Amino acid sequence: MRRLAVSFLFASALLGAADLAGTWQREEAGDNGRKLVTTYVFKTDGNRFTGVIATETERRQILNGVIDGNKITFDNWFEFYERSTAAPYTGEISGEELTIVSARPAQGNRPPPPPVVLQRVSGATVYTPPPEWAVTHKPFRGFRPIPPNGLALTPPMGWNSWNKFAERIDDKAVREIADAMVASGMRDAGYVYVNIDDTWEAGRDKNGNIQSNEKFPDMRALADYVHAQGLKLGIYSGPGRLTCANFTASYGHEEQDAKTWAAWGIDYLKYDWCSASAVYRPDEMASAYQKMALALRSTGRPMVYSLCQYGWLKVGEWGAAAGGNLWRTTGDISDNWRSMSTIGFNQNGREKFAGPGYWNDPDMLEIGNGGMTDTEYRTHMSLWSMLAAPLLAGHDVRTMTPATREILTNKEVIAIDQDKFGRQGVRVRQQGDLEVWKKPLAQGVAVALFNRGGATAKIAVKWAEVGIASTNPKVRDLWAHKDVAAPDGFSAEVPSHGVVMLRVE
Numbered sequence: 001m002r003r004l005a006v007s008f009l010f011a012s013a014l015l016g017a018a019d020l021a022g023t024w025q026r027e028e029a030g031d032n033g034r035k036l037v038t039t040y041v042f043k044t045d046g047n048r049f050t051g052v053i054a055t056e057t058e059r060r061q062i063l064n065g066v067i068d069g070n071k072i073t074f075d076n077w078f079e080f081y082e083r084s085t086a087a088p089y090t091g092e093i094s095g096e097e098l099t100i101v102s103a104r105p106a107q108g109n110r111p112p113p114p115p116v117v118l119q120r121v122s123g124a125t126v127y128t129p130p131p132e133w134a135v136t137h138k139p140f141r142g143f144r145p146i147p148p149n150g151l152a153l154t155p156p157m158g159w160n161s162w163n164k165f166a167e168r169i170d171d172k173a174v175r176e177i178a179d180a181m182v183a184s185g186m187r188d189a190g191y192v193y194v195n196i197d198d199t200w201e202a203g204r205d206k207n208g209n210i211q212s213n214e215k216f217p218d219m220r221a222l223a224d225y226v227h228a229q230g231l232k233l234g235i236y237s238g239p240g241r242l243t244c245a246n247f248t249a250s251y252g253h254e255e256q257d258a259k260t261w262a263a264w265g266i267d268y269l270k271y272d273w274c275s276a277s278a279v280y281r282p283d284e285m286a287s288a289y290q291k292m293a294l295a296l297r298s299t300g301r302p303m304v305y306s307l308c309q310y311g312w313l314k315v316g317e318w319g320a321a322a323g324g325n326l327w328r329t330t331g332d333i334s335d336n337w338r339s340m341s342t343i344g345f346n347q348n349g350r351e352k353f354a355g356p357g358y359w360n361d362p363d364m365l366e367i368g369n370g371g372m373t374d375t376e377y378r379t380h381m382s383l384w385s386m387l388a389a390p391l392l393a394g395h396d397v398r399t400m401t402p403a404t405r406e407i408l409t410n411k412e413v414i415a416i417d418q419d420k421f422g423r424q425g426v427r428v429r430q431q432g433d434l435e436v437w438k439k440p441l442a443q444g445v446a447v448a449l450f451n452r453g454g455a456t457a458k459i460a461v462k463w464a465e466v467g468i469a470s471t472n473p474k475v476r477d478l479w480a481h482k483d484v485a486a487p488d489g490f491s492a493e494v495p496s497h498g499v500v501m502l503r504v505e
């Protein structure tokens with residue numbers, strides 16, 4: 001009996017190893033009508049394996065692969081990250097099918113990733129990118145910092161289409177949003193950039209000029225309309241061949257695209273990495289971003305330059321030198337407490353990279369999109385302001401509730417974000433779910449008491465702790481819009497997921 005069990009195990013291990021080696025693929029429908037093919041190539045050695053996961057736009061190494069019968073486990077490593085995936089993968093072979101499941105758990109409203117079902121393919125054992133993905137740029141000649149462009153001396157404020165509309169954005173909606181920004185008082189509160197995100201792009205004409213698609217029949221006219229409202233217009237592209245939603249991006253056409261945008265009257269560019277991993281190595285990323293910075297500058301039109309590469313490769317250390325006015329520090333935010341609070345409270349420590357003209361960008365606001373309570377949205381607004389983060393609203397401005405409008409247009413909170421001193425706030429103290437943050441201002445200090453826990457809790461702070469030497473300072477509660485008497489410190493009952501924000505001078 002025992003011998004039988006041992007030989008069964010041995011046979012299944014061998015069978016598994018033999019079954020896994022080779023190439024597996026899956027095809028799925030991507031955005032913008034593109035077919036996405038993912039290829040897994042496995043090399044086995046007994047019941048260990050290595051390999052590669054390749055798409056058109058990226059290659060990941062498979063590490064620590066172990067076969068156990070018809071089950072496998074592995075990690076993967078992507079050279080643009082500083083670390084391998086935290087969550088391992090498991091898989092199960094069933095004849096000609098291999099099902100792979102990521103161990104990443106559900107995060108807030110974001111379900112765990114669905115299983116990936118691959119089919120065994122014969123023949124093609126090595127992945128080769130299609131010819132149109134060939135690298136055509138000249139090697140960069142070292143990286144030399146460029147001086148600031150003089151824009152965004154306070155964090156950019158405005159609106160962006162992605163969080164609410166994704167691909168369902170068009171000329172008509174942008175005009176209506178611009179109207180609503182004026183009518184609602186958002187413009188007058190400082191939100192001036194109206195930024196079109198991904199999905200505006202068509203292909204290129206015979207001279208290589210980028211075209212807008214049928215959703216945006218006349219970008220110049222749209223820019224004129226937006227400008228006439230006292231607002232500015234932003235646009236989106238990337239250093240690769242395709243944007244994240246598979247639309248045409250700027251690879252090989254950087255100067256030409258910058259000229260086109262300048263001629264349209266564009267005032268802001270978000271430049272999103274995405275497929276650029278297929279054409280640039282990690283050590284070329286800063287130069288690839290700088291290439292567009294230089295192209296924008298050579299047009300003579302002031303355009304705020306926003307780097308979007310999810311915080312990879314320590315961007316804070318080179319984003320400003322590459323010509324950026326802001327750079328994303330994280331993956332995409334989503335409209336739930338867990339995503340927003342994890343991103344926001346994780347920004348502590350990046351303050352040394354931010355200052356007038358160059359800002360950390362923990363992603364756009366979700367305020368008013370419905371996935372959080374107004375208390376949570378107040379925390380979102382307060383935290384982003386303490387961080388001197390760009391304030392780019394991402395909701396439907398046309399239909400917002402009075403509460404959303406009040407949160408976004410709280411001038412006393414906006415003044416903290418926009419303070420001329422340009423310092424990003426820091427965590428002073430953390431006790432479990434309770435956090436005290438401070439942000440030095442041109443005059444005084446902003447102090448925020450955050451309760452990340454599930455029940456109301458008391459939070460107290462002494463002024464000495466946040467660097468206020470004087471006793472009896474002037475203290476203002478920025479959400480209650482009231483002066484408060486607090487001679488040597490302040491304490492408050494802070495609701496679950498809520499905040500009390502003060503200006504102390």
Ligand code: GLA
Pocket residue numbers: 162197198243244245272308331332
């Ligand atoms: C990436 C960016 C988002 C958005 C989309 C558009 O995911 O991080 O902010 O621009 O691409 O495709």
